[in-house]
Amino acid sequence: MNASAWLSVLLFLQIISSGExxxxxxxxxxxxxxxxxxTGVSTSFLPSPPVGGARIRIGSQGGSVALVSPGHxxxxxxxxxxxxxxxxxxxxxVQFHSIPQASAxxxxxxxxxxxxxxxxxxxxxxxxxxxxxxxxxxxxxxTGLRLILDSTGAVTAALREPSGWTTLPPGxxxxxxxxxxxxxxxxxxxxxxxxxxxxxxxxxxxxDLWIDGRRVAHDRAKTGxxxxxxxxxxxxxxxxxxxxxxxxSVDDIDYTNDIASVPLPVELSSFTIxxxxxxxxxxxxxxxxxxxxxxxxxxxxxxxxxxRDIGFVPGYGDTQAPQLYSWTDSAPCTSGQVCYRLxxxxxxxxxxxxxxxxxxxxxxxxxxxxxxxxPQPAREVIHLPxxxxxxxxxxxxxxxxxxxxVAMLSEWxxxxxxxxVITLPCAAWPRGVLLYILERGNTTKVTPFILS
Numbered sequence: 001m002n003a004s005a006w007l008s009v010l011l012f013l014q015i016i017s018s019g020e021x022x023x024x025x026x027x028x029x030x031x032x033x034x035x036x037x038x039t040g041v042s043t044s045f046l047p048s049p050p051v052g053g054a055r056i057r058i059g060s061q062g063g064s065v066a067l068v069s070p071g072h073x074x075x076x077x078x079x080x081x082x083x084x085x086x087x088x089x090x091x092x093x094v095q096f097h098s099i100p101q102a103s104a105x106x107x108x109x110x111x112x113x114x115x116x117x118x119x120x121x122x123x124x125x126x127x128x129x130x131x132x133x134x135x136x137x138x139x140x141x142x143t144g145l146r147l148i149l150d151s152t153g154a155v156t157a158a159l160r161e162p163s164g165w166t167t168l169p170p171g172x173x174x175x176x177x178x179x180x181x182x183x184x185x186x187x188x189x190x191x192x193x194x195x196x197x198x199x200x201x202x203x204x205x206x207x208d209l210w211i212d213g214r215r216v217a218h219d220r221a222k223t224g225x226x227x228x229x230x231x232x233x234x235x236x237x238x239x240x241x242x243x244x245x246x247x248x249s250v251d252d253i254d255y256t257n258d259i260a261s262v263p264l265p266v267e268l269s270s271f272t273i274x275x276x277x278x279x280x281x282x283x284x285x286x287x288x289x290x291x292x293x294x295x296x297x298x299x300x301x302x303x304x305x306x307x308r309d310i311g312f313v314p315g316y317g318d319t320q321a322p323q324l325y326s327w328t329d330s331a332p333c334t335s336g337q338v339c340y341r342l343x344x345x346x347x348x349x350x351x352x353x354x355x356x357x358x359x360x361x362x363x364x365x366x367x368x369x370x371x372x373x374x375p376q377p378a379r380e381v382i383h384l385p386x387x388x389x390x391x392x393x394x395x396x397x398x399x400x401x402x403x404x405x406v407a408m409l410s411e412w413x414x415x416x417x418x419x420x421v422i423t424l425p426c427a428a429w430p431r432g433v434l435l436y437i438l439e440r441g442n443t444t445k446v447t448p449f450i451l452s
Contacts, residue, residue, distance in 0.1 A: 026051055083250070125142045182210040266344050
């Protein structure tokens with residue numbers, strides 16, 4: 001056996017003896033189920049994660065865990081998780097455990113805190129506290145983030161370090177705002193390098209915390225997990241909300257049992273479909289992209305036994321700016337329910353799926369159609385075309401991704417049934433991704449667009 005072969009064997013044996021598993025990325029987005037749990041313990045309430053297990057615990061002081069759809073527009077499509085806090089310290093917990101273990105771990109997720117006062121925690125680590133009803137144990141936690149929402153609506157963020165909780169700078173997180181959280185956890189005996197907005201070096205047994213693309217904590221000491229213990233779990237839990245009136249919402253969890261050498265890839269913030277005459281229009285927005293080759297469009301008609309590839313849209317590769325995509329199915333299913341999903345493909349061939357979006361063709365033909373706003377991106381004015389709208393009152397609003405109303409036509413109005421274009425000035429509106437929302441009876445249509 002030559003020297004290089006011996007080296008390969010020794011490296012393999014070293015990995016086996018350490019108990020570390022081969023690194024791999026995973027995504028968990030709660031599917032499309034709508035449900036709630038207000039009491040007890042469940043290991044089956046949540047959709048099965050891609051690896052390991054999931055556990056819910058509701059304490060004795062109220063609150064709940066719910067899978068909600070539709071939820072907050074900026075948290076993604078499909079269902080999202082709402083963790084409602086108990087009135088005291090009898091914790092409500094959401095736990096993910098038995099992940100293939102490793103001495104490094106990276107996690108990214110979108111979250112929002114709203115309502116009245118409450119306290120929330122995010123932890124990574126390994127041990128019993130990630131599978132039982134108790135609070136965290138410092139010896140089992142690699143790191144923890146605490147978020148306290150007070151009665152004025154202010155949020156105080158703190159990291160769990162060996163000496164206790166260390167408060168982060170004011171404004172790190174805000175209530176009623178969707179944030180992106182990224183934790184890089186290095187429990188190795190050597191430093192590691194990764195790329196975010198630039199090359200970053202993370203020291204041994206330390207962590208980096210990023211919020212909304214900004215590093216707010218660098219090379220912070222881990223909490224108390226021993227150097228020899230591998231990371232295999234993460235959890236969220238809630239406490240101390242008088243009247244159970246505070247909520248922590250989370251969606252689109254990406255994680256890997258390694259330090260992600262580059263940011264976890266493509267972040268899809270919106271995916272919508274709608275019927276346009278004899279065609280079906282798909283539209284989606286990415287917040288960031290990394291190594292993105294593009295999107296394969298898949299469709300399944302009511303009579304189909306499996307998904308079919310029907311198109312491909314190239315990606316932007318690497319970008320930190322929102323990107324708007326659209327694609328038209330010019331030969332859609334003729335009747336019944338039709339479902340679409342996106343298969344996002346990296347340049348190295350790795351892929352992941354979006355949420356599934358469905359439409360009833362007959363219902364769409366009866367309901368009136370709204371085409372995509374134009375131009376995109378818009379600057380001074382935005383045009384909202386529509387056709388074949390029944391003569392009835394509708395409400396039209398423009399909002400931010402967090403639900404703040406930017407503009408509203410007179411609260412209810414009748415649109416001409418033969419179609420037309422609504423033109424609105426938008427120079428004073430905030431830049432970025434906005435939502436065009438049309439309400440008619442019990443029907444709501446949401447279409448994203450971009451201002452620059």
